[in-house]
Amino acid sequence: MSIQEYIVETKNLVKHYNKGEVKAVNGLDLKVKRGEIYAFIGANGAGKTTALDMISGVLYPTSGTIIVDGLEIPRERKRMAHMIGVAPQDVSVYSDLTVKENIMFFADLYRLEKAQSNSRMKELLGVLKLEEKENELVRNLSGGMKRRVSIACALIHDPKLLLFDEATVGVDPVLRQWFWKYFKELSKKGTTLIITSHVMDEAEKADRIGLIRAGVLIEEGTPAELKEKYRVQTIEEVFLKLAGDEFINE
Amino acid sequence: MSDIDFTNFSSSRMLTVSKRVLRQITRDRRTFGMIIFMPLLIMLVFGIALSGEIKNIAIVVENQDTDTSEAAGIVIKNALDSDTRVSLKEGTYSSAINEIEDGKLSAAILIPADFTTNLQQKAAGGPDVTLEIRIYIDGTDPLIRANIMAALQDALSDALGDQGVQFDETLAHDGAEQSGLDVAIPAVMGFVLTFLVLLLSSLTMVRERIGGTQYRLYTTPLNKMELLSGYVLALTFFGFIEVVSILTISVFLFGATVAGNFTLLMLAAFMYAIVHVLLAVFLSNFAENELQAMQMVPIIALPSMALSGMLVPVDSLPVVAQNISNFVPLTYGIRLFEGIMLKGFDLGNLWLDFLKLGVFLLVFFVLSVLTVKDHNES
Ligand SMILES: Nc1ncnc2c1ncn2[C@@H]1O[C@H](COP(=O)(O)OP(=O)(O)O)[C@@H](O)[C@H]1O
Ligand SMILES: [Mg+2]
Numbered sequence: 001m002s003i004q005e006y007i008v009e010t011k012n013l014v015k016h017y018n019k020g021e022v023k024a025v026n027g028l029d030l031k032v033k034r035g036e037i038y039a040f041i042g043a044n045g046a047g048k049t050t051a052l053d054m055i056s057g058v059l060y061p062t063s064g065t066i067i068v069d070g071l072e073i074p075r076e077r078k079r080m081a082h083m084i085g086v087a088p089q090d091v092s093v094y095s096d097l098t099v100k101e102n103i104m105f106f107a108d109l110y111r112l113e114k115a116q117s118n119s120r121m122k123e124l125l126g127v128l129k130l131e132e133k134e135n136e137l138v139r140n141l142s143g144g145m146k147r148r149v150s151i152a153c154a155l156i157h158d159p160k161l162l163l164f165d166e167a168t169v170g171v172d173p174v175l176r177q178w179f180w181k182y183f184k185e186l187s188k189k190g191t192t193l194i195i196t197s198h199v200m201d202e203a204e205k206a207d208r209i210g211l212i213r214a215g216v217l218i219e220e221g222t223p224a225e226l227k228e229k230y231r232v233q234t235i236e237e238v239f240l241k242l243a244g245d246e247f248i249n250e
Numbered sequence: 251m252s253d254i255d256f257t258n259f260s261s262s263r264m265l266t267v268s269k270r271v272l273r274q275i276t277r278d279r280r281t282f283g284m285i286i287f288m289p290l291l292i293m294l295v296f297g298i299a300l301s302g303e304i305k306n307i308a309i310v311v312e313n314q315d316t317d318t319s320e321a322a323g324i325v326i327k328n329a330l331d332s333d334t335r336v337s338l339k340e341g342t343y344s345s346a347i348n349e350i351e352d353g354k355l356s357a358a359i360l361i362p363a364d365f366t367t368n369l370q371q372k373a374a375g376g377p378d379v380t381l382e383i384r385i386y387i388d389g390t391d392p393l394i395r396a397n398i399m400a401a402l403q404d405a406l407s408d409a410l411g412d413q414g415v416q417f418d419e420t421l422a423h424d425g426a427e428q429s430g431l432d433v434a435i436p437a438v439m440g441f442v443l444t445f446l447v448l449l450l451s452s453l454t455m456v457r458e459r460i461g462g463t464q465y466r467l468y469t470t471p472l473n474k475m476e477l478l479s480g481y482v483l484a485l486t487f488f489g490f491i492e493v494v495s496i497l498t499i500s501v502f503l504f505g506a507t508v509a510g511n512f513t514l515l516m517l518a519a520f521m522y523a524i525v526h527v528l529l530a531v532f533l534s535n536f537a538e539n540e541l542q543a544m545q546m547v548p549i550i551a552l553p554s555m556a557l558s559g560m561l562v563p564v565d566s567l568p569v570v571a572q573n574i575s576n577f578v579p580l581t582y583g584i585r586l587f588e589g590i591m592l593k594g595f596d597l598g599n600l601w602l603d604f605l606k607l608g609v610f611l612l613v614f615f616v617l618s619v620l621t622v623k624d625h626n627e628s
Contacts, residue, residue: 017628058468059626074625078258081471092466096277097270108266109470153466 004070007161007192008032008055013064015050015215024050026215028064032194032208037187039206040196043243047215048196049089052165055194056086068161082110085159089166089196091146093153095139099130102138103152110157117156124152127182129175143170151179162186162193168202180205200236209235213243263472267480272487275454285450285488289496292442293435293504306337307356307394310346314363322369322409323361329405330359335397347386357398360384369410435506436587437560439496440522440580444554446492447523448547451485451530456543459534468625478622482527489523509594518586518600521607525579528614535621554580582607 013028025047032038042048053059055066057077066073071080093102100121107117125131128148133141138149147170154162168176183193187207195202203209204223211219219226219242226238276282311330315323331338339346339355346358361383372379385402389395458464458481467477493516500506508515529550537543555561557571558580564572575581582603589595589603597604 053626056469057625058465078471078473081469084469086466086469088462088466090462090465092461092463094270094274094461094463096274101270101273105266105270106470109263109467109472111260111262111471 004067005033006031006067007034007069008194009067010051010055011065013051013054013066014062015047015054015059016062023215025054025061028212028215028217030055030210030217032192035187035190035192036207037183037193037195037205039203039209040194040212041200041203041209041239042196042198042212044198046198046212048198048212049165050215051212052163052194052196056084056163057081058086082157083159084161084163085154085157087147087150087154087162087164087167089169091143091150093138093146093149095146096137098135098137099125099141099149099152100134102149103156106153107156112157120156120158121152124155128152129178144172144175147171148175160191162191162195164193164195166196166198168195168197168199200239203235211239211242218242258473259475260471264476264480264483267472267477268484268487271454271458271481271484275450275484275488281450281453285446285491286495288446289442289492290499290503292445293438293496293499307335307398308339308354309336309357309359309398310339310341310343310349310355311359311361312341312343312346313361315361315365317363317366321366323365325409326361326402326405329408330401333401333404335401343384343386350386350388353388355388356394357385357387359402360386435500435504436591437558437584439500439519439587440558440583441551441555441560442496443489443492443519443522443583444526444580445547445551447485447489447526448530448533448550449544450488450492451527452534452537452543452546453540454485455481455531455534456537456540460539464623465626468623474622474624475619477624478531478618481531482524482618485527485530486524489527490520493519493523506591508591510590510596514596514600515587515590518583518590518604518607521604521611522579522583522586525607525610525614528611528618529579532614532617532621554578557581558584560584579607579610582610 008030009032010028010030013025013030014023015025016023028047028051030040030051040048040051050059054061055068055073057074057080060074068080069083071077073080094105097105103121103124104117107121112120125134128151130145130148130152133145138146141149147167151164151167154164168179171179183195184205187193195206197203206223208222209220209226210217219238221229223235226235227233230238230241232238232241275285309330311327313323313327315321327338330336341349341355341358343358343360346355349355350358365381365383368379368381372381383402387395387398497515497519501508533546533550534543537546557567557575557578558564559567559575560580564575564581567575585603586600586607589600593599
């Protein structure tokens, strides 16, 4: 199998809800390169979550194709499962388990060796600043901490493709900087990250940005390319030019 | 896409799910308390309410009609003596009254000295003779009262055939203790198992689904069968705990006798629990929240109770209801529990009921497998 340039490739991807009444994703052509950090940006309701859920195989498309690392999704999604790490928009960890038990549960689902998952967990608890919370029940943690636990669960098996849906919502700005530093490190090691956000300054740090509106990609490029094309100083201004009305509506 | 993958089945992933569910259930104090105390509570309530057969009700019979050895009073007293519903105690009518008020006796019966004489006069067509027996009885428990009266009626018709005997019946205040729970225990066991296993299983399943965590599981290598078996295994484990606690309560607290094989009884109860775990797993698909899941339990359990022979023997039900009772698992549960505990049946007598329970198990298993999800549907 030849190594494709793109780890994720969707063609004319469509997802309609309520028998076509809601066109959540409406002909999306997405190409994400290996090892890049791709920021998938759009207003609430633009279709980011729907698109990401189809890529992770959780949601079946109405039409269109998805190829992830040469695998046809959703048909071959269980073969893809070990190589993706997903942090859903709604923090989905078990609140009546401790931080450690949550992480170890996912480690066991990926059938990692005990020693391996233990050292990996220690590393992640450090990166995500959760060392002191290891034995705390998740229910007793703040929203931002829960999100960090969720991210740890997505990273435990060292996947090569990360799908983070609004991963940094509710995480304080200082920690967010720290996260992005870690994301960059992962990317340098060859991990691909797709991070959705409706917060624009997140995008500035990404390798490439895709702007989605009403289920279609309306603009794409590196932060520098986009700023140059629209002759502005910040990515924020790019968005304001393209979809300002929608963001104001929030 | 709905293909069920048996080939890549990983029992380690299945056990990972089971372990987590078990841990979560034991950590939830309310639920865990329910598992431990509900059997006791329900067994107590239902056990007492349903104590079916009445035995050995303590009464005193004072017979003054002893002129000849064939005197009617003697025949009546002997007939009562051999009736298992009542147990004759020493004492006189007047001394017994205090004991009835103290709750130590349920009734006192006085057969007057002229009973035989009056009887003979009446048989000879004598005018206006009343045949009278005095009874002082505890009327607070209708069931006990009815049983005493029935025993007396039987004794009278044994002794005299159908002759108009008048009872001078006086009611006492205090209730008497009941006995004879054993007969009710198999049915109550079946009901408690139905109720608790359905409740715990459907609550757990709905919590899994509404927490948003199941969605994330879909992105992991965990497949449908592993997920389903993981749940079923964990819930069955709790079903097993319920079985053990219910049997322990029945045998050690209520002194239930197990005439048949204890292992066979465990097996029957265990199988019965699995049937309801699977039923709950299937039904939880139709519940959107914990409240709906909880509401489903009485919807299943109460009709089961009515149709399974728990309240009224199946044979006494209307024909339509009898036919429906064939499709109620509790019917077979009760038959198995009663058969083993009361009648001392073994597999030779019970294989058909085991088989039918097995059919339910298979059907609910297939329904669960067909409805288990591994992706979001909409
Ligand atoms: N299960 C669903 N049923 C019906 N409509 C849905 C469903 N999920 C999402 N939608 C709709 O699809 C659109 C896209 O939603 P979503 O993908 O969540 O957007 P985003 O993640 O960008 O905020 C919205 O209009 C949303 O209301
Ligand atoms: Mg979203």
